[in-house]
Amino acid sequence: MVAPTETLTCQDDLTLENLLQTPEGQRIMSCIQCGMCAGTCPYGEHMNYPPRQIINMLRSGLLEEVYQSDSLLNCVACYACLAKCPRKIRLTEVLLPLVKEQMFEKLPEVPKELQSALQNTLRYGNPMGLSPLKRTDWIKSLGLPVRVLQKDPKPVDVLWFVECQTSYYPRGQENSRAVVRLMAALGIDFAILGNEERCAGECARLVGEAGLFDTLRERNIGVFRKYRFNRVVTSGAHAFDAFKYLYPSFGFDYPLDHTTTFFADHLNELKPKLARKLDYRVTYHDSCCLGRHNGFYEEPRALVNAIPGVKLVEMVHNRVNAICCGGGGGGMWLDTYYKSKGMERLSDRRVQEAVATGADVLAVSCPYEISRFEDALKTLGYEKKMIVRDVVELLAESLRE
Amino acid sequence: MTNKEPIRIGFYICHCGTNIAGTVDVETVARYVATLPGVAVSRDYKYMCSDPGQELILRDIQEHTLNRVVVASCSPLLHEQTFRNAIQKAGLNPFYFQMVNVREHNSWVHTDRLEATQKAMALARAAVQRVPHHKPLEVKKVPVQPGVLVLGGGIAGIHAALTLAGGGQKVYLLEREATIGGHMAKFDKTFPTLDCAACILTPKMSAVRASSNITLWTYSEVVKVDGYVGNYKVTVRRKPRYVIEDLCTGCRECVDACVYRDAKFSDEFNLGLGKRKPIYMPFPQAVPPVVVIDPQTCIELKTGKCKKTCLEACGDRHAIDFQQKEEIVEITVGTIIVATGFKIFDARRTPYYGYGVYPNVYNALEVERLVNASGPTGGEIVMRNGQVPKRVAIVHCVGSRDENTNRWCSRVCCLYSLKLAHLIHEHTRAEIYNFYIDMRTPGKSMEEFYTRIASEGMHLIRGKVADVYPDPSDGAQGRLIVQAEDTLLGRIVKTPVDMVVLAVALEPQPDAQDVRRMFNMSCGAEGFFLERHPKLAPVNTFTDGIFLAGCCQGPKDIPDTVAQAGAAAAEAYALSCRGHIEQEPNTASVLDDCSGCKSCIPLCPYTAISFDADRKKAVINEALCKGCGTCVASCPSGSIKQNLFEDEEIFSEIEGVLAC
Structure with a gap:
């Protein structure tokens, strides 16, 4: 198996000017121009300047030309180039965001959906533009208690960072309700930040909006500092990455889990409680952040396999080779833009592989994927053939009532 | 005792051209050392190791009645012996000498002239204070036992053994498999000449068998090594093959008679592409030409309840012995040549190439067997699905030049890929697509070979393959898409092919670390056995009397392997002929x-x-x-x-x- 990438945190003070003098720059200088990055990129064929060319332009001092192109708007931050690079160049983490930042400044026009998502995130702390005061509305219909630290600030074991999709979108809220039921079943002492929580900002950083990301990070870390807790667990695969790679240089030093890895760690306690047989044939889609970027390939599969009755089947592209849903790096808000360029939606490409397995459930572990895949299934007319479920939703469904 | 005489030290610092003098102020060092107690002469000189340099020491010893000498120059590894010889010539005990390394430890690693000079002075002072305490010592001579152990019966071991045997040396050739021949016996043709591997290898294999100076033990492993250069005691385990080698004529009537009418067990020699019976000969030209019984599949050895038709067929020859036990033998040899070879990279470690998932993805060694007339398909390139490929992709650098797997270039893959491109095309007329990063064809006649194969009309695509997956439009017929960036065109290519050949890397044997410990050798970071010096002692190890040959030291082609095996044999031969070593x-x-x-x-x-x-x-x-x-x-x-x-x-x- 390909080893997960080194868990290096990103340095904030890297710029395109000083990059080549850093250890990461030395790696870039060692690039052998093999084209693995471009070949594995899901949108590689739509880029005038795929990653290999960007490295070449950087080394030749011709990077300015790259800014004039929209190549990197097509980067969905899926970590495929980083995971397979034979020189271990941290493209998705370091070089591409820096180039995107410059490109973003020079773009004649930011695609509308993306623009409003970024503006909303700045104003309201979530890309949907919904009121921060409504962030905890999903709890009301739940029927189980959820402690909100703002109201009840005493120390807690697990601080659960819910994230935006899972707070606001109806289908995301189902994911959150499932998390609560599992936490309750395991007797975990947990609490959420409630209306004080803001988007973790990973997409803003990876689309090239470093300023917006800095604002969000500062704000969230300020809120973290107000409370006492032992660990952070988040439902957001992208939030997980933000906390793991982008927050530590700003003082984030809490033990960290994604809900998937958290429940995988508690699998022994959880297993006896998974009593309801689910007669599903499931295929699991590796989230880019959890899979390629962090090497969590087996944990979500172990959870799915622990559910009685479930049969797990694999897609052609799985684990390190999984195809991105297309939602990362701002891709979530670029579907219209991609369509205008005649590009296939990656979520469409992915669900076709999922349907080809004969599975009836597409299991996911990143909140973006639910809406993207459900939409793709509908567009392609597969909505009767296959449903999309987060791994935690499947677990909760199997819980003894 | 010389201790009573007044100490008179001669100090010499070498310029080594500008190697030392460029960074260290050698005149200042010499002037400084002259002021130290006990120093009678202190000089600097352009090349101390040159004849005039040595003469200078000789003359000073006589004229100034020196009784200790210190030379500040390069590493003692290079010239300690030179200077010891020089002072011995002047009548002094050679151990009244101390060497100071002001090159590797000083001038080559520092840039500040003042600090480097001060460091040289400190190092010189240390030697000058130490050398008065030196005592006269004597070099001891230890006899070298006759006999050489050659470990591994691939082309390296075979060539080393034959060279030594030809010179009259007694050789034990040990091989862990049932036959000698190694990887080369599995190859079809060899680059750059495209001559048949078996045609050039099997005469050497037969020569091993015919040589009265070679004791050939196949199916045998070393379990323990004791002793020292000139006198190694090696314990060997001879695994039971359940066939008495001396009695078996290699007629294979037993194989025909086996109760299993059809061969149904995976055939190791053909990498599982063919089948064999529990009693089998690894391949037609095996040496020794003797069958072997696999205890994992033989009914008699598993249950004791077989009709033993093989025994019947063997008849009066009585070569089959189900009671055979493993044998532990101890031998004494003077020197050892380690030629344990390599293993090929397991392509499942690069999961995106689909090896072990899609049946039409092969590694290059499997394809050698498919092309070979004595292989499982009789030389027809027929894939696992029974079809002959019309389009074939060859993927270079699988497990090579990659920080995620192996960092090194495996050196032979570009050339064997070109060879396989030619052979597959010759057998099938298929379109061949070679996906490479850099085409590396160094060595005599290799670039000419590249030109020849390229001109035959191969598709050469510069780009590392990123993905291999079933063609979605193909309806499970087995066609695969090979995806890469053609970096010269700047385009993503998705090439539909019937067969994918992975040019897998050469890796150290999985038990190389055990062998390393047993023979007290060193390994480089990549796990290949380490030579004593990369240029000047390429077949020596850090243990005296143990030499390296072939791919256990690093990936190399057949000509280089044979050259290295000859060199290792010469080193072993030299020790043996001298009859003693100086310690x-x-x-x-x-x-x-x-x-x-x-x-x-x-x-x-x-x-x-x-x-x-x-x-x-x-x-x-x-x-x-x-x-x-x-x-x-x-x-x-x-x-x-x-x-x-x-x-x-x-x-x-x-x-x-x-x-x-």
């Missing part, structure tokens, strides 16, 4: 006040220390001791001393280096 007298010895606590015994990496039960004291075997000093440092009562590293020598040296 550096830097050995340790146990003093009378040893308390017999035995704590030093398990620490010795060379198992040189034993316990004398009568005297209740530790004893060090001088022939085994390598002078590492571990026992000296560990002895709780300070009862072990080591020549050239006695306490007063070391303390004076430390005082010297620290004094200002």
Whole structure:
């Protein structure tokens, strides 16, 4: 198996000017121009300047030309180039965001959906533009208690960072309700930040909006500092990455889990409680952040396999080779833009592989994927053939009532 | 004793052209050392190792009645012996000498001239303070036993064994498999000449069998090595093959008679692409030409309830012996050649190439067998789905040049890929697509070979393959898409093919670390056995009398393997012919006040220390001791001393280096 990438945190003070003098720059200088990055990129064929060319332009001092192109708007931050690079160049983490930042400044026009998502995130702390005061509305219909630290600030074991999709979108809220039921079943002492929580900002950083990301990070870390807790667990695969790679240089030093890895760690306690047989044939889609970027390939599969009755089947592209849903790096808000360029939606490409397995459930572990895949299934007319479920939703469904 | 004479030291610092003098102010060092007590002469000279340089020392010893010499120059590894010889010529004991390394340890690693000069002075001062305590020592001679062990029966081991045997040396050739031949026996043709591998290998295999000087033990492994250069005691395990080698004629009537009418077990020689019976001959030209019984699949060996039709077929020859047990044999040899070869990269470690998932993805060695007339398909390239491929992709650098798997270039893959491109095309007329990163074809006639194959009309695509997956439009017919960036066109290509060939890397054997420990060798970071010097001692190891040949030292092609095997044979032969070795007298010895606590015994990496039960004291075997000093440092009562590293020598040296 390909080893997960080194868990290096990103340095904030890297710029395109000083990059080549850093250890990461030395790696870039060692690039052998093999084209693995471009070949594995899901949108590689739509880029005038795929990653290999960007490295070449950087080394030749011709990077300015790259800014004039929209190549990197097509980067969905899926970590495929980083995971397979034979020189271990941290493209998705370091070089591409820096180039995107410059490109973003020079773009004649930011695609509308993306623009409003970024503006909303700045104003309201979530890309949907919904009121921060409504962030905890999903709890009301739940029927189980959820402690909100703002109201009840005493120390807690697990601080659960819910994230935006899972707070606001109806289908995301189902994911959150499932998390609560599992936490309750395991007797975990947990609490959420409630209306004080803001988007973790990973997409803003990876689309090239470093300023917006800095604002969000500062704000969230300020809120973290107000409370006492032992660990952070988040439902957001992208939030997980933000906390793991982008927050530590700003003082984030809490033990960290994604809900998937958290429940995988508690699998022994959880297993006896998974009593309801689910007669599903499931295929699991590796989230880019959890899979390629962090090497969590087996944990979500172990959870799915622990559910009685479930049969797990694999897609052609799985684990390190999984195809991105297309939602990362701002891709979530670029579907219209991609369509205008005649590009296939990656979520469409992915669900076709999922349907080809004969599975009836597409299991996911990143909140973006639910809406993207459900939409793709509908567009392609597969909505009767296959449903999309987060791994935690499947677990909760199997819980003894 | 010379201790009573006044100490008269000659000091010499070498310019080494500008290697030293460019960074160290050698004149200043020489002037400084002249002021130190005991120094009678202090000079700098352009090349101390040159004949005039050595003459200078010789003359000074005589004219100035010197009785100690210090030379500050390069590493003692290179010229310590040169200077010891020089002062011996002048009538001094060669161990009244100390060498100071002001090149590798100083001028080559520093840039500040002032600081480098001060460091040279400190190092020189240390030597000048140490050398008066040196004692006259004698080089001991240890006899070299006749006989060479060659470990591994691939082309490297075969060539080394034949070379030595040709010179009249007694050779034990050990092979772990049932036949010699190694990887080369599996190849179809060899680059760049495209001559048949078997046609050039099998005569050498037969010669091994015919040679009266070679004892060939196949199906055998080394379990233990004791002793030292000139006198190695090697314990060998001879695994039972359940066939008496001397009685088996290789007629294979037993194979035909086996109760299994059809061959149904995976055939190792053909990498599982063909089938064999429980009793089998690995391949038609196997040496020894003797069958072997696999205890995992033979009914008689598993249950004792077989009709034993093989035994019947063997008849009066009585070659089959189900009672055969493993045999442990000890042999004594003077030198050892390690030629244990390589293993191919397991392509499942690069999951995006689909090896082990899609049946039409093969590794290159499997394709060698498919192309070969004695292979599982009789030389027809028929894939697992029974079809002959019309389009074939060859993927270079699978497990090579990649930080995620192996960092090194495996050196032979570009060339064997070109060869396979030619052979597959010749057999099938298929379109061939070679996906490469850089086409590396160094060596005599190799670029010409590349030109020849390229001109045959192969598709050469510069780009590392990123993905191999089933063609979604193909409806499970087995067609695959090979996806890569054609970096010269700047386009993503998705090439539909019927067959994918992975040019897999060469890796160290999985048990290389065990072999390394057993023979007390070193490995480089990548796990191949380490040669003593990358340029000047390429077949020597850090253990005297143990030599390397072939791919166990690093990936190489057949010509280089054979050349290296010849070199290793020559090194072993030279030791053998001389009949003795001279041993550096830097050995340790146990003093009378040893308390017999035995704590030093398990620490010795060379198992040189034993316990004398009568005297209740530790004893060090001088022939085994390598002078590492571990026992000296560990002895709780300070009862072990080591020549050239006695306490007063070391303390004076430390005082010297620290004094200002």
